[in-house]
Each structure stands twice: as C-alpha cells, then as structure tokens.
Amino acid sequence: MKPMDAEFAEYVRARQHGLLRAAYLVCGDRHQAEDLVQQALIKLALRWETIRHEHPDAFVRRVLYRDAISSWRRTSRERVTLTPPEPTPYAAHDTSVEAKVDLERALSRLAPRQRAVLVLRFFEDRSEAETAAILGISVGTVKSQTHDALSRIRTLVPHLAPLTTGGESS
Secondary structure, three states: OOHHHHHHHHHHHHHHHHHHHHHHHHHOOHHHHHHHHHHHHHHHHHHHHHHOOOOHHHHHHHHHHHHHHHHHHHOOOOOOOOOOOOOOOOOOOOOOHHHHHHHHHHHHOOOHHHHHHHHHHHHOOOOHHHHHHHHOOOHHHHHHHHHHHHHHHHHHOHHHHHHHOOOOOO
C-alpha cells in the first residue's frame, strides 16, 4: 500500500463512525446514511492528494450534507411503508427512549435544510458561520432555519420543549 493510501485508510477508520452517525441524523435512514458516507468518502478519495493537508473534515462533511439535501430534492420526503421503521442504531444524547423516538420523528418532519442545520449546530456543535460554510448558505439563513426548526419541534413534541430552549444563537 502506498503511503498516501495508508494515510487515507487511517483517516477513514478514524472518522467513519462519526460521519455515519451524523449522516443518519440528517437522513433518518441507516442504509441511506451508509450510502451518503460512502459517496462522500469516494469524492474525498478522488481529491485526497490536494485536500489531505488542508481541511479534509470540512470537505467530507460539506459533501455529505449537500448530497443529503440534493437527494431529498430528487425524491419525495415522505415514504409510506407497511412495516415499522428499524430501531435507531445510533444513540442520541437524551437517555429517555420515548424522547429519542419522539425527537427522531420530529426531525423527520422537518424540511431537509432545517434538519441539516440542527444536526450541524447541535449534534456536531458547529458555529453558525461553520454551518453556513458547510451548507453554502448565509449565516442569516442558518439563524432563521434554526429558529424555525426548533419552533416546529416544540410544536410537534411539546414535552421536549425544555430540551430545545436556549442555545439558539452563538
């Protein structure tokens, strides 16, 4: 294995679980999350030589979130199934199972950009500026999308309102 190939393999090993967890939170489907991560890593691999010393994390996350939003534009947001969804393989921060299920359902009812903004802001603890750069939108859009998404979650799941209060601005 070439040194650069070994370096890329090590990068993937170190970050694949975090990327998969973030992708799952954005799209809500385990298989789609795996596809998003794989596509983002392929794009990173193609540019690894030029990006490896700059900011590969920023590049791969930008690709991941933008591809997730693009996939929602191509397909319908709602999918009707006869079988219940698979259990969530990636744990959220709250320990209440009911709260996790309620929050996951509420996230799935948000617009794609709102969901991506919330995942970046609160799961990945990104600043408004970082979130804007990753998604290719303005800081003002990040602020309004965060506000609207949290308001919608408070409406959809009122008992989670204390978890969504405060911390809307950076």
